Amino acid sequence: MNSYKAPLNDLSFIFNHLLDQEQLAQLSGLEDLSVDLYESILDEAGKFATNILDPINASGDREGLKINQGEVTTPKGFKEAYQQFVQAGWNNISLDPEFGGQGLPYILSTAVNEIMMGANKSFVMCSGLTIGAIEAISHAASDELKQKYLPKLVSGEWGGTMNLTEPGAGSDVGALKTKAIEQADGSYRIHGQKIFITFGEHDFTDNIIHLVLARLPDAPEGVRGISLFLVPKFLVNEDGSLGERNDVRCVSIEHKLGIHASPTCVMAYGDDEGAIGYLVGEKNKGLAAMFVMMNMARLTVGMEGVALTERSYQAALDYARERVQGVDVETAKPVAIIEHADVRRMLLTMKAQVEAMRSLSLFIAQAQDMSFRHADMNVRKHQQGLVDLLIPVFKAWATETALKTTTLGIQVHGGLGFIEETGVAQYLRDAVISVIYEGTTGIQAADLVGRKIVKDQGKNLAVLIGLMKETLAETQASAQLTDIAKEFAAAIQVLEDNSQLIAAQFMQSTKQALSISVPYLMLVGIVVGAWQHAKSASKAEELLASPSENTAFLTAKIETARFYHRVILSEIYGLAHTVRSAGDVITEFKDSYFGE
């Protein structure tokens, strides 16, 4: 099995040439930062990923988790790696310095996240969920709760979890039934069962702080009657020391297709006298507190698609260069399989997809940084609009794409890819859940069409298309990029036409529009990916004028963009045909037609 290498060259290109470092350096709190600093941090992250996390990825997958009387043991080496991870501060890059975070921008934590997840997705989920808990507490909790819990969550001394799902309440979180009863001292007693709780129990930390959605006895039905509670595994004394064990336990862990080293727990709250919890934010406003972190959580899940595509690509590339099999169709000489045209197509597909996704992820992270830190409130709003529009697109497109790319990674290996010891099957297994959690692809598509396009009257989409047209103009100005410019121009037109079409359809029949919302979302994702490649190609072309630059790398960026535009981008013509032709064929199909 090959060793994971952080994609530092590509990240360096994006940080230096695609992100707007001039603007970023003017943002509040980022004034002293430079690309050099970012690069040195990414370099260190790469070393950590390669040396500490990658070596326990396959072994963690094989060994899996153990549960004994509610105590979960993570695979060999994970606990020690976690100590090193938090000591180095990889867990709190972008968190608030007030509670011990490093206050660095999302562009950096997003890139670091890709690197760490590329080396070991299961491992990173613990701190990922903890960050979610921290953000919810930061946004909604009382100062007392913040002071008591945030410092140790931010330092990584304690872990955090998010408890939404119940057996009868998955995508429809409003259906949840867990109860919270107020006590005389202002605390609550929580009773109920939560499922699919990532790192709900583990041996990384001494305490685990659960954020739990529950219902007060007199709460309204549905999403307007949900409150958020903080429920520590061990109660915390006034002096910060650990007190009694709370009435919450991990009943079982799931046996899953992938992410074998990430415990997915069934959590029982209040089997005895009730788990003690503290209200976070206002009563019945729990969902709002949770939704604060949704954009960032969805960005993180999308990054899983980027990370696993990169990991699978590296394995496939190494193998394709080493493995000699068959002869070249022109020279009739034995060749490494990378020389076979179809293997090359598969590798290029993986490479072009991962670069498009990575570049988009950092564009979104930059927009998020600007929306949080820019001096001008109008700029903040403008940037947040782009984030809101692009998040569902990125989450669904990157994770669905990863299913295809990690499958290609297996295929490049031939029969060996099917053998678990080869390692590439794990990347597919680990990738499957990403299309489901934090909202399935269908839910992202409904969000995109209903809330981000129709409700917004297409304003943010118009902004996005405006940005694409700026890039198009740059591409059109280069004599070397005429094929890219031609394909990209056509693609923008397809995007505009289909967006108008689906918005109009949504007004006529919401259901019909939703029935083709996933094909439409994928179309948007693929065009946005083309935009990233067009930007890269333009920039690379410009840089090639200077002799000091890395010619091979820049030429590769242009040729990869060319491949994306002439091969990957083609798919939009199929998707557009679906959006145009489907009509009522899905919505009018009767239940009984599906068969017995």
Next chain:
Amino acid sequence: MNSYKAPLNDLSFIFNHLLDQEQLAQLSGLEDLSVDLYESILDEAGKFATNILDPINASGDREGLKINQGEVTTPKGFKEAYQQFVQAGWNNISLDPEFGGQGLPYILSTAVNEIMMGANKSFVMCSGLTIGAIEAISHAASDELKQKYLPKLVSGEWGGTMNLTEPGAGSDVGALKTKAIEQADGSYRIHGQKIFITFGEHDFTDNIIHLVLARLPDAPEGVRGISLFLVPKFLVNEDGSLGERNDVRCVSIEHKLGIHASPTCVMAYGDDEGAIGYLVGEKNKGLAAMFVMMNMARLTVGMEGVALTERSYQAALDYARERVQGVDVETAKPVAIIEHADVRRMLLTMKAQVEAMRSLSLFIAQAQDMSFRHADMNVRKHQQGLVDLLIPVFKAWATETALKTTTLGIQVHGGLGFIEETGVAQYLRDAVISVIYEGTTGIQAADLVGRKIVKDQGKNLAVLIGLMKETLAETQASAQLTDIAKEFAAAIQVLEDNSQLIAAQFMQSTKQALSISVPYLMLVGIVVGAWQHAKSASKAEELLASPSENTAFLTAKIETARFYHRVILSEIYGLAHTVRSAGDVITEFKDSYFGE
């Protein structure tokens, strides 16, 4: 977990209305057979699959295989099920009656195969490989070998294997190194290692007959120097009783992504004095003997895609009807998730794909029956041409499609789909290998373009397109099917244009043509699927005129065909764009551009 149900309604429709029963009944050896007989056999096959094979599918996956000192133990219940399987004769439906087979047509064994594999893919692989060995022996071996080995292989008393692959010889079988040395008595001593040997060792049968490709000392290099040998696990005495243990053993079994109950063995031949083997056919003509069975083996692998799509669809459909989650966007009432437009799109995709694949598989099987049994040699040749053309298309298209459909089956289940106990993850895991073995998708595509279209000068393709145009005319004649006719007519045009384009490109640059051969193959597969649906819709429309028929089922066939033509078929516009635009963008991409 739901229980597998054989798709008897759809099979009945295909057997009664899409296959040419009049022609079939005139074929040699099939004169006394009727659709009623076929249907009663399929009904029995369905019962066997549901009652015997399905209940041990998930448990077999979980338990897996054990190996101890070269002896492989299959999971609980498998050995007993095998006894029942061969007692009922499910293993030799289409085999030669001379050696105990039932001499029934391929249309029947193909449909039975889908049913059995839908219930338990791992289990069926033992008899699948045995059939391959039987066909090679039947075609090439001496009468003495046939008399000695075929009866017990056909009865299922012994198992058979195919030994091609070696560590350095996968897709390039000509690179194999296993040696065979002739002995004074005319037998051979075999020395070498074979990998990826399906059911190379197991506890189903008392003896296992290995067919092994090896090289004589003076053999020419490459594929022209390969001979085929029969190597029994236990030598067979003159009276048919078992003699000494031969010098062949299973060294290890692979730990795989899927098909956990099917042993994939590393086989060592001749670690001691040499494994005793007998030449099958002529020296250095071993590959030809193996290639005889390739079409049927590839049809079988394609059927795995059909079977697993059907299995995953059944699970997803049951779940989608039971699971209440969220509210209807129009009525705002809680609904089962099948009412959500995107879930419905996923289910319809699975249903439309599996029906297209199933119908094509039986069209190919019918052509094979005609080519083997028709009185007129010209008809035989004509039908064999269709088989040769369609086999690589079906194998690659059906197996690649199954990756998408089994992933959709997981997604319909939401988070539950990722939990192994739910059962649907297994269908994806079991499906992945089908795109690789018996020739990867890239190899099928090269075969299609190079040998089946260019070398053939497009003759068989012209025949196929002629058949499609006949169906188109029928579709155009119906006022109810105008949308299908419109989409199908356009698709045939796209197929013709792109076929000319890739053939022309092949003459100019083989490598460039191969670089887009997979997108082209998928285009062909999708259009051929549209043809099947157009045929079904036409026929269903015609049958609806008679009041005695099952209206709901027939209407569902038409509406499913409509969905296929308006949604699934769209994909060809993306693939066609790739075929047109790719040019040299893949072949000119330099090795160094892929990165370090």
